Amino acid sequence: IRNAEDASQLRATVSCEQPNGRLYSFEGSISIDNKSRSPLDVDNLLLRGSSLRNTDWIIGVVVFTGHETKLMKNTNKTPHKASQVEKMTNKLIFIILAFQIVLCLCCMIGAVVFAQKNAKSMWYYPSPDPSTKDLALLGFTSFWTYLILFNNLIPISLYVSLECARFIQGYVISQDLRMYHQESDSTAVVRTSSLNEELGQVQFIFSDKTGTLTCNRMEFLKFAVQNIPYGTGVTEIARSNAKRRGITLPPDQNYGSNQLRFYDDRINNGAWTKQSNAEAIRSFLVLLAVCHTVIPERDHYHPKNIIYQASSPDEAALVKAAKLLGVEFISRTSDEVTIKCCDTGREETYQILNILEFTSNRKRQSVIVRDPAGKLKLLTKGADSVVFSLLAPNQNYKQETLDLLETFANEGLRTLVCAECDLDQRFYEKWNVDFEEAKLSFIDRTQKIENVSDQIEKNLKLVGISAIEDELQKGVPDTILELGNANIKIWVLTGDKQETAINIGFACDLLNQEMGLMLIEGKDRAQVYNSLVKSLDIASQAQDSQASVGMVIEGSTLLIVFEEEDLKQCFLKLGMLCKSVICCRVSPSQKALVVSLVKDNLVGTTLAIGDGANDVSMIQAAHVGVGISGEEGLQAANAADYSIGQFRFLKRLLLVHGRWSYRRVSKLILYSFYKNISLYLTQFWFVLFNCFTGTSLHDRWTIAMFNLVFTAAPVMVLSVVDRDIDADVAENYPELYEQGHKNIFFNAKVFLGWIVNSVFHSAICFFVPLICMMYMSFAGGNTIDMYSLGVTVYSCVLITVTAKIALETSSFTILHFLFLTASVFAWYAFVIIYGSIFYVLGRYNLNWFTREFYGILEEYRVFFTLRYWFTVCLTCVLALLRDYFYKAYVRNSAKNLYYHVQASAKKRPREEIMKYFPLEEGIPTEIKRRRKAPVNINSVKQLFSNLKLMNHKGFAFSQTEEQSKLLDERLKGTK
Template sequence: MFGFLPQGNAIKTCKYNPITFLPLNLFEQFKRAANFYFLVLLILQSIPQISTLSWFTTLVPLLLVLGVTAVKDLVDDIVRTLSVSKKSQTTKWKDIKVGDIIRLKKNAFVPADILLLSSSEPNSLCYVETAELDGETNLKFKMALEVTHRYLQEESALADFDGLVECEEPNNRLDKFTGTLSWRNSKYPLDADKILLRGCKMRNTDFCHGMVIFAGADTKIMKNSGRTRFKRTKIDSLMNYMCLLHFFSTCPTLPLCAPQIIVVLILLSAGLAIGHTYWEQQLGNSSWYLYDAEDSSPAYRGFLNFWGYIIVLNTMVPISLYVSVEMIRFGQSYFINWDLQMYYAEKDTAAKARTTTLNEQLGQIQYIFSDKTGTLTQNIMTFKKCCINGQRYGKLFKKHKEILQVDFSWNMYADGKFLFYDHYLIEQIKSGKEPEIHKFFFLLAICHTVMADTSDGQLHYQAASPDEGALVTAARNFGYVFLSRTQNTITISEMGIERTYDVLAILDFNSDRKRMSVIVRESSGSIKLYCKGADTVIYQRLHPRSLKREATEEALDVFANETLRTLCLCYRDISQDEFEVWNKKFMEASLATSHREEALDKVYEEIEKNLILLGATAIEDKLQDGVPETISKLSKADIKIWVLTGDKKETAENIGFSCELLTQDTTICYGEDIRQNEILLEKKKKKKKLKLKFPRTAEEKKKQTEKRRRAEAYKEQQQQNFVDLASECRAVICCRVTPKQKAMVVEMVKKYKKAITLAIGDGANDVNMIKTAHIGVGISGQEGMQAVMSSDYSFGQFRYLQRLLLVHGRWSYIRMCKFLRYFFYKNFAFTLAHIWYSFFNGFSAQTAYEDWFITVYNVLYSSLPVLLVGLFDQDVSDKLSLRFPRLYVLGQRDLLFNYKKFFISLLHGTVTSLIIFFIPYGAYLQSMGQDGEAPADYQSFAVTTASSLIFVVNFQIGLDTSYWTFINAFSVFGSIAIYFGITFDFHSAGIHVLFPALFHFTGQSWWFVVLSPVSCSFYLQEEQQWKRRQSAFRRGVSARRSAYAFSHQRGYADLISSGRGIRKRRAPLDAVLAAGDTGPGHTGHTGHTGDTGDTS
């Protein structure tokens, strides 16, 4: 029974066909704001009364952008179609419908979401590979219901199957499923372990049978194929207030959208239009040679000229800017992918930029939120110590004092890789004198969800988490070996004797419960519950008379101080009557079609009480290589690092010391110390609430509503206080946090500090945090690929984070900022010449350049040099970027692209436009050619001005380039050569019939072309020289500004590597970089006694 309309299994993976490609692709592209904007300009240009520009000046760049995007979309569509094409099947996938019974063979892809009914494996196990779903290559097992396994092995029985499935509506949760199978007058609960999802691949299973639950667009993989949340960089947000139209900012693919430039464009056009109206009123009638046989009013002509200037001046932000930004980001992403120094050879894992839109944001990170297990540590769990009945066992191996390993040769099932050094524990087990020890390891062998695999004759375990694998392996070596399980039984070898137990219920683990339990019936008929979990939840559920509580708690503290991960083990006896009553509630909750998890949690609470404590386990999880060095460098880069972990406080604190997040000089402030005064306040508030529990009047209800509103405000104030306090600390460690709380912490910092955040993790419990942060980084670890699949960037080890931020992030930020500043500069210099020309043409919207020059200026003449700077430029090498992390603060403080830099670019472009226009104008004003005629015609002036512009903008980017290569040099001089080649060709005698008359470059023209770059570059060179002199004698300047000043001086790399000073008595560069910043808001110098870490 379905609460939705079942879909067919046909899925259209291709977006286009030969007929619909052109119209559909154009429709999608014109939904992009930039393309639509330039389409409107093209339409305006086609109106003769408005435009003074030829239509091709906008059409050619627009066609170029549309064509490149169309080819990319077509290639993507073809690849997508080919990737999902399947080999011919006995039954075509499109013919499968909901409710069909299908048979799958080994290595076949699952065509729909199906309920596993039976398989060729014992107990109807089925092994699948889910790489297409979540990227994980390790095999997962699914298991059919015991009833379907027993009765649905034959095809005749499958043909007569008349079960009814009631399930949840289609959704995108790959790891969740809630349903019920009704068959033979009974109901059976269904969960994700019994569902094979579309896209999985059958492995190690000859065949299986299943019933189609979801098909086509309703399958979970298709529900996950929707759009992901778009992340915008800080530079994008800044650009939203500098470029086109504010409503364009709703377009996620266009980072260049907002009111400032369009306001300037409208104001300039309006002013020039008013000027034309005035000119028409004063001089228009006397200009008989301009008579066009139309008797229009000056106001109307001014109105038309307003739109004409909108067209002429639109090149302030040309369409090529959008394409260039995307190309730069695309190239930067590949530089990350190709970086061999971020390649983890042990697992053959390369760094991967999973998005191309956030690269420059990597250079502006202010807060890093990191998971601990698997991120800072290796997530390779090893059983090291334990506490049983208050007695601690286990010794850590020390190199300076050799300790003999325990010999497990007496155990035929022992794992040869397992190491243990406490001989007394193994003697106690062999003697059988301590029954609690046997119960302890029996619990480890029976309370888990591990699967045993003996397909190759050897016993292998497949565990859902490394912790469970380590605990079951420990029990195996100490004589309690988990051998196999079915749907309802589990078989264990106890000191060589095999016993099978009935599994009555498994109470699953989740991050909120922090524990799992199993209820089994022993051969004697007695029923026992075995439970393991975090000490915080276990101690709350212990029997009041449970022994050895204090001794075990002391052992937990000792283990935590040694950075070991701990779990408490306990059990209880259950009477038959109590179990029957509870089991009835359990079955009702298991069959619930809505809110099943909440109902089960409530039922679990009823049975998990009055527990008897057995002891605790201690598992070691070593730090990854390079973690302390990475944290140290990131801290020196003024990045605050917060560790969010579910471990207990002592473990988290000691990990903080191990990875050097905390040092001996760090003043540690605990959360409970801060909250002491707030507890009294909360108690007072609760007492006051009791008085208003049952309001009787409307006035009291109003007061209660107001009080709730104030409580919400108080809660927000508490959150802000927490963030304000924690942000003053150099490091913060949050312990005992759930996945939801991790995301909440990140969200609070984003909300109250307006800071750029990065979250890094390796497991499914880090996904929310990764998606919440501005930048999400996934580590390919031991807990699968869910974190990687949800991330923006991924790699194999935490230590690669320093290179991602300090090298690639910093370079990407500097390159993008330099690109944007220069792009605005060259377009302002190009466009504003039209305004100066307006004062000499009656404000008639005539252009200062020829039409073809305007068409290809941003495509051929000036785009390649700045594009290569955005891809390859670097002020210092990667080694120096890592050696001096303080260079990173440039991006954190928005020093290279902000409103000031933008207006400097605007001013620089304005000055350049004045020089390239008025110097030729003044020279041509009184000049005369060899033939006795004045060469000051429009064509001569336009070509001279354009030539000066090309020389100026290309030489300018050459002067601004910090890292010269042959490609950069070729782009600068090649662009100039292309310009002159096209110009001489267009003005040749051969095509004079198509273009204006032959133009000869006169002596004045060449002189202007040479003089203009020198004049325009003089101010820039003077500014650099002034900075150089100032840096020689100013002391106590911020590390950021020192680094920036040096980074743009010639010979900076040699200075750093040699340690020489530029002048005598100059402070060494190390000292300059280490100088304290006296600006406001600077906190957290390494080694400062005022630095605090917060463990809450």
């Protein structure tokens, strides 16, 4: 088949599996012209969203379409999300509604009893006939009267205020320049502002790896030959470790070629050719340039430039590094590789005889070549644990190389060990016969190939080691450290292989050498269950000994875990005991399942962050979804509740904006209930003094204006501007974030306290004015009427609740002062204008509109009496005195990190706040900033003696298995 016309003549039948969401497997077969069937697997499948490369066209047949594609099978419907605070508020509204109904029932009973006892003695009271029927009717009508009278106990304006505050908070987040990413010209974007407060309560973060934690770039940074390390580059993890030790490292400089971060005066620009070990360095670079499956292509726009096409980013980085250091890979055919060395300036051709593929079991890749001198050689690169076991006895520099591997691994580098050996012609010919037979086998082909490969990969000579940085995004290790100090558990969910995922875990400080690393493995339920139970026992011992453990599990194992409930619960318990969890080789749907499992079974807010289309399901499944607008497109960012430019901005989003929003929204909700109950409960106290008639103490317009005008602005300023601690202090003290985990600012106890306080304030604001002004007489002999008393009570409530919000304010600004005073002045301006208008209307008998304010300003002149102002001042002082002393007592006596950080921050200039500063002397050590004490590594290893501890040397190699088969197909297609 060479063109579309040939394909149109083809008569074939494709049989395949039912549509499913498994991205890494596919089973099918094709029958051409009703002849024998040929198997189809995942290597023959192009997924929706794939890009066509290295060819102008292909011919294929569609097997899945629309919602049956594997990608669509991994997506879920967009769920409706609500914050934990909002859900709790909805429940509390029912409690207030029940409280309101109880008040109505009490007043109804009081009205009926009062009518029975006083029907004859109070002729002016519209009492019913003492028959059961009339009393029942009175009770029924009274209940609804009181329900209307107390209807504003539930703050209807709460949701309007809440949405306005969230919108402004979202705008502030999007305008934060410290979350602006210049390279991508992206700012923080808020798409679901109703979850702002949820950002302040996150306990679990589920993160993708590629493009989220890493830049998706491999950089050749260091290597070592004959125990001599080369390369002066500094990794992000090394920079982070130095920062924690108080050492400031210079920034990386762009030395030499701008295509390579590697720099060493002894190597670059061909300087290695003058070194004493030049031949060893040459052997190392030649191995990098020959032992791979990379295909070179000429750039269409710049034919002199060669573009390396590689399925493995590691191989691309190694080949590019070899080129820039003097050994250039120029071309390849199906059986030859051509390179050019800077020391000779001549092209050299190596004949490729066999490629021994990389597999997850072998953890190495080898090629058998015939060099330009005609010698047979085996070139190998792979994991230290495998390659070192294949070295010849009495190998030089073996222990020293192991030490260097550990040093590179501690810097977060991905390491490979390179080795070679000369082959005997006769031995090779005999071995090649067995190898070809194994390749043609239909039964256990992979295992047979591995067995034959093991026969020739022996007695190797150590050539060197390479160290590649899977470049982390800037600030990732520090961000993960600070989020960990905030007691947030971080799980990494990635489609990468186990070694790659573990290496990144070490690179970004999720894992370290002091941890016990538990690998959950198993091919069936029994094996997985035993692995989980054993790991649970070890993790429990580790927790008792204050040691840390990490867990690594693959997607194939997760499939078994999700089949049974007891396995899921074991997995959850183990995850809670682990400092870090890494799930590798997981599909998008499995990512969502893991998030949902934690979300549905554990108490705590979950957050998922990713940058690609395969992260959308996970982002939508979490309580809060955060997308990174990165190189993989905007699918994740558009599907998320929030989007940021880099992972490091998550720290500020949570520790600063999330914490602020949680506290502010909590204050807004609590204050909204408080102010409404403080005012409208005065109606209840008045009912007890007006014979249960249901008469309102307050004018209907003042009731309407209370939430709409007089108290709206101050609480809005509090919920948008107020800061209990500075942003830099919040970042430097991530432990304060735990207030959200513990619901410090909004819980049933706090809510009950505010409600009790509002009842107390309403009683003070009613009874004090009543006692002070009950027998007050005005000019002309008039005594105070109910409307004048209502205005006085209203004034006391308004000033009290306004002063209360001033007490709740932590950072007093000019905005607070203006809106607080404006609220009080607006009330008095309203009364003067409103009362004056209706006094004039009353003189002309036009008082049909309202009678409440008739005569207040002229006949009674309440505002012009000294007793009124004395009463208002006395009432407010009596109401708020308890609040003031309680706050002072708590702040001065509580051994609380929060109050001590606030006190310390206020005594220091801003430039000191920008850094971590010590707490005041004399504060008990148990409340000081929690930082981990050094762990004795020997005691850790003794604790985990029954566990296979990973002695991490940094091995990671991203390579598609059966790559040689794909390489042959691609090379044949280019001929």
